[in-house]
Amino acid sequence: MSRWIERLLAAAGALGFAACQTSGAPQPATLAQATPQAMDALKSVLAEAMGRTRIDLGPGDLTRDTVVTVLPLPIGPHEGNSVSMPMRFDVLIHGGRCYLRREGSDALLELRGVSCRAVVGVDGIGRPAL
Numbered sequence: 001m002s003r004w005i006e007r008l009l010a011a012a013g014a015l016g017f018a019a020c021q022t023s024g025a026p027q028p029a030t031l032a033q034a035t036p037q038a039m040d041a042l043k044s045v046l047a048e049a050m051g052r053t054r055i056d057l058g059p060g061d062l063t064r065d066t067v068v069t070v071l072p073l074p075i076g077p078h079e080g081n082s083v084s085m086p087m088r089f090d091v092l093i094h095g096g097r098c099y100l101r102r103e104g105s106d107a108l109l110e111l112r113g114v115s116c117r118a119v120v121g122v123d124g125i126g127r128p129a130l
Helices: 002-021 036-052
Strands: 027-030 067-070 087-094 097-102 114-119
Touching: 036 067, 036 097, 087 114
Parallel strands: none
Antiparallel strands: 027 087, 027 114, 067 087, 087 097
16 A cells, blocks of 8 residues: 555656646747847847837847847947946747746747747856756
């Protein structure tokens, strides 16, 4: 009888672990491909979310990095210094769809027509952990 209970508990634990892996929380992701079409779609979503027409991305490889950095607008000819900081957006996958989430926000911005792949471990700078 105790072996049966051990097996039942082991099966229940495995099912619980599997349920956690497929639960409703978005997972860190990278772009499947950084094609010109994917990058245009990404910049379009960012431009709309930020209310800007020009989007300049920071350095990085979005097929490896889980964070997109949007650089501040360049300063004008009559400005000396700017206190603007880059904005960071996490790349996420949820329900098979690719999203962006602004750092410090819970709102998800869907990247329509862009494929992502989930990343299991992520370090502090948005790269898959080794």
